[in-house]
Amino acid sequence: MTLSEDQVTQLLNDGIVCIGCGARFQSTKRGVPGYLNEHKLRSYLSSLNSVDDPINLLCERCFKLKNYNQIEPVAFDSDHFQKILTSISDKKALVLYLVDLFDVGGSMINGLTRFIGNNPVVLVGNKFDILPKSVKKNKIANWLTKEAKNEGIKVLKTVVLSADKGDSGQYLLEEISDYIDEYEEIFVVGVTNVGKSTLINQIIKQISGRGSVITTSRFPGTTLDKIEIPLTEKTRVIDTPGIIHDSQMAHFIDSKDFKYLLPNKEVKAGTLQLSKGQAIFLAGLGWIDFLNKSKISVTAYFENNIELHRGKIENAEKLFSSQAGRLLKPTVLKEYRELEKKEIKLKANQDFAIAGLGWFTFHDSAPICFHLPKGLAFSVRQAEI
Structure with missing residues (x-):
């Protein structure tokens, strides 16, 4: 049994989001986050057996990004991203703060505590595999902790990893296992292109055996809104948009x-x-x-x-x-x-x-x-x- 036209309309009115970037689907403004041709959107929804079926659908932007490595500009500015991050300060949450070990200064968020309040921070140094093999993880972790302290950030723990390696999800979960049950929400924050979505895809793979579901690319600005992933019955991991640093060479x-x-x-x-x-x-x-x-x-x-x-x-x-x-x-x-x-x-x-x-x-x-x-x-x- 497939969905009726009324059920499809109700789903659209309630709001459904792209599994790639988290933006709400819409069919009126191309170039604005969540756009998908109305015929394609309704056709997909009408093929569902139940309104409770999972909706594994990509917006036009994410589809092009995933299949053709094409990025399209979006009508969001950095203020939008900052508002999303600022909401963390009102919650009791654990913050996983990702920085790029090959671009530490360029990937740190100025005034991070302004956004996250007094919530505890686990600092995650990503792309360790890019550094020379002679470099030791504990040395980099100690150095990174000091750099964070210089920025006014006190961390619970510093974890060094490579998000695109197969065991990174398991490794991170083991490293933060002492904190998971204390928080209902674990926010992953960082600047664009630091590897947040890649790391969360590894976590998803670890806890469910599923492959990548969050859109990733070499281009900045992929995740447009918060994406929530259940980690345990009590706790969920939340991927957030990257803060855009227009002072990096990529711009x-x-x-x-x-x-x-x-x-x-x-x-x-x-x-x-x-x-x-x-x-x-x-x-x-x-x-x-x-x-x-x-x-x-x-x-x-x-x-x-x-x-x-x-x-x-x-x-x-x-x-x-x-x-x-x-x-x-x-x-x-x-x-x-x-x-x-x-x-x-x-x-x-x-x-x-x-x-x-x-x-x-x-x-x-x-x-x-x-x-x-x-x-x-x-x-x-x-x-x-």
Whole structure:
């Protein structure tokens, strides 16, 4: 027995949501979250045997994302995402706060406690498999805990993992098992593209044996509203939209070049010996003048396809203006080619990290002058590795 037209209409009036992004289905405004052609939507619903049947349906945006790797812009701004996160502060909940171990500064949420109140935090460092194999989990966990403390975040526990690995769901559940029964809601929060939905898909697989049900992609801004997944009879896990950080490098380049920013395998670090008067070009994304008076040593951690070109400071500006997009690839979009210039000094055992791109570890103290797109975030921190 299939549903009648009245039952289908009632379901639509009650509101049903896309299993991929959590947006409520609608058929009136294409380009707005939850859009699906009315004929397709009604046809699917009418094929159900009961109004209580699970609705495993994707909106047009999620369908294209899942099957064709195509992302479409949506009519939500960061204020919408922030309002969703702010509601956490009114609840008694556990917060799983995901950060990207390859982009820690760029993936931290400024003023997190503003959104989550006094709720306890388990800090989850994702993409551990991207770091060199010689790095130990406990060392990274200790370093990450200190970085969070510097941001005013006190954590119950720090967990380091790789969300796209098959045992990550089981591993995380074991690590937080002492806290699960204390809370009815466990919120997963983080910036876009940090791996929240990937991790929750692994949790779903662990507790139910089902495959991925939440849309994931290499593009920022996939989950548009809260998605709730039962964990136990008492507790549910809630995936939230990512806060969009427009100060990450991904917002300064063409989407076809995202592959240069998002490593999917171990990053091969390279150590450079730099003499006085040398500059390093970060492909066509900008460059750094090294103002040291003697030879220094730095180690570079960037996606393996990013080419670092060495040159002379006096020729740097001319080379960049003539070769960005040619010899120097990938490059920033034309509207960001006018670079900001700033001079800072790094100490030995400090990182100069560029949001959404990578970092240099300084083994000797040295002043530098960087030339990067205006608005791109950077940070100076104790060495991560």
